Amino acid sequence: MNTDQAFDLLKDAGLTESMSIQTLRRWLREGKIKYDGTGNRKTGYIIDDTDQAFDLLKDAGLTKSMSIQTVRRWLHEGKIKYDGTTNRTTEYIIDDTASKLFINERTDQNKDEIIHQLKLKIKTQDKHIEGIEEIHKTAKNIVIQQRDKLDKLNKEIVILKNVTRKLQNETTDLLKENTELHNELIKLKENKRDHFRSTTQSNDYSKKLGLSKLASNKDVLAEYKGLLKITHPDHGGNAKLFRYIKTDYDHFRNNIKDS
Incomplete structure (x- = not known):
């Protein structure tokens, strides 16, 4: 892989131009790439396998997650190849990341089936949401009914309080009237007693x-x-x-x- 190919690779991976140049200079010093002065730039990238791509991206300073996304995209675009016979294990690849990427690639090819499954899940969730909304609606109606009953009870309590107050006033009036009648009865008894005495004194004793x-x-x-x-x-x-x-x-x- 020459400098032009490496530069295009780093730029496509998301590195800035200055960072790409610094990385190329280091790789040239370390002998990881070669300088081709003929200027014959090939179209596309020439990378032996996914492990080599991971090594380069990791060495260029990309995070593991960014490296995985980039390699996955390059596999999908055909810019690198997956070599199933390669038994390389690097510190950046856990549980054979290349194999996982290949499986993901096959999954992408079956995206219609995945979309169908997702639609089914969404439909199921929609029905679940409808059930919850129905329960909420029923609960809301029950709360409204309970509130109406409570309002009715409060009104009845107010009416009963008014009736009780009226009865208390009537009872007070009756007690007052009863006291007045009692006093009047006492006066009548006294008058009757005086009348009896007067009559007795004026009777013909004979x-x-x-x-x-x-x-x-x-x-x-x-x-x-x-x-x-x-x-x-x-x-x-x-x-x-x-x-x-x-x-x-x-x-x-x-x-x-x-x-």
């Missing part, structure tokens, strides 16, 4: 005792004393009736004194 209207006060007092004696608890009488007659007797006697 008539109450079964005496004649013409009976004297002395006769009335004597009748009361007789009844008190009969109803006295010490004589086997009724204590409640005794107190009633005694009260009436005292009222009558007081009326006599006042008059």
